[in-house]
Amino acid sequence: MRPGSGLNFEYLPSWSIPFGFFSMAPLWGIVAGLLVSAAGVGVVFGDGFPWASRWQSTLIAGVHCLVLGVVAQTMIGALYQVLPVLGGRLIGGGLTGGRTVMWLLNLGLLCLVGGLTTSIGLFWVACLTFLPVSLLIFSISALRAAKPESQWSGSLLAVRCSLLSLVFVLLLGALQVSGYSAMLWPAYALDRHLTDIHLLWGVGGWIGLLVMGVSYQVVPMFHVTPALAAQRQKIYPLLIMASLLLTSVVWWLFPDSMLATWARWLNVFAFLGYVGELARALKQRKRKLEDASVKAWWTGIGSYLGFIVVLAARDAGLMWLWPLEWVTHLELAAGGMLIFGTILAVVLGMQLKILPFLSYLHMQRACGSDFSKIKSLPSTRDILPEIFSLGLVKLHWLNLSLIILMIFYFELAILAGLGMLAEFGLLAFSTHRVLRLLKRHI
């Protein structure tokens, strides 16, 4: 650890741990695309309305493919690389530990999707084994590594809060899977208020805080922006944890009340403060070059604002300003803006920088002190050409539009699913290309 820097580059994990997760993540985007397309085909042939409510199993399966398969998997891979830099400790378990977490996560998710789409009981039992074991091994090992050597940084604090949220999300998720499999008390486990709290902590706590913690480092570094003041970096995660706790208590004790609505808005505004800081930093970039990753960050920011508008319209609907069907549509549109428009966009933005930089870093380490060998390495632009990155961001824009439209025009689900296949197919191809280059140079 360099005194006063708060960063430590002495410990780097094996490249195959983060890249293992990065390679698997796009495949789940492809599965989500297939589910969406299949639902669209079902609509055309008169086989029901897949998005009639947020409780339909196809929708839940698709959302988990995206949030657990793509987002969580990418961020877990990134944490294996980032946490040692922030805290000066490798996540325990080494290569075997990393691979165990990855395979159990993917098997567990496969069983979850299998259970949701087929209702076969064995899938639920297997899911209840694989997913908790994977995520508990990861969260406990990562929590042990997420401790500062000297003083807390905003990044480390946000990551630690995020990992604690993951444990809570996992417990609530496992309880609900038990409900589906009738292993516990279904009526209790499938209480929709509990599902709302699971969603709140999953999106706001685990993913939201993790994105925040990592962004404190990657935005100033990759986009050459001023860093957020150290004190403010620490305030946001604490504020958000407090608002998540308060909201959960209110939702549990006073569900469907006006107080519950206000509690939700408390979280929305807590994140809005951070989003405002992020936008200000991106506006102050030192070199305003065209950059696909920056476009992805702006997409996330714009979608978050869109999410707020749609959520406000939905809440106005709850006050009987318009029909219940509209309220359901607005609820789903808000979810689409938040999950696909905001979270997936910023994770994509990070990936577009992290993938080429990490591979370059590992290649450079493998060259030792041979300057000429280092100079012969491909540049980050060669490792992940900007044309691929821009293509991914543009496909993301198209798919976000199609996802919002398909909520109102169900048939468009076929196109939205195909668009997702194209986007995540291109991401899988780009990741594989980076991995091939990396293997060639180490």
Add this chain to the structure above:
Amino acid sequence: MTIATRIELDVSALAPPEPLDRALDALAVLNRGEYLAFLHYREPFPLYQTAAEGGFRHRVLERDDGKFEIRFWYADDDAVTAEFESL
């Protein structure tokens, strides 16, 4: 009085890994009797090990303008070493 010749490299507006690239270019042509003053808003940690293995020493200074100034010179360049050790 300064004996060593200063070669300045300001990479504070560049994103990684460009600063590393530029530093390696500069170190490759650095002569004895010269030192590279590398200016950036963050410390180039991945560079330290590579530079050390390449036979360079470094010293980190924090400037009033918020930038770090990292000075690299040949480890066997006794004159420059003596000058910087006296700082």
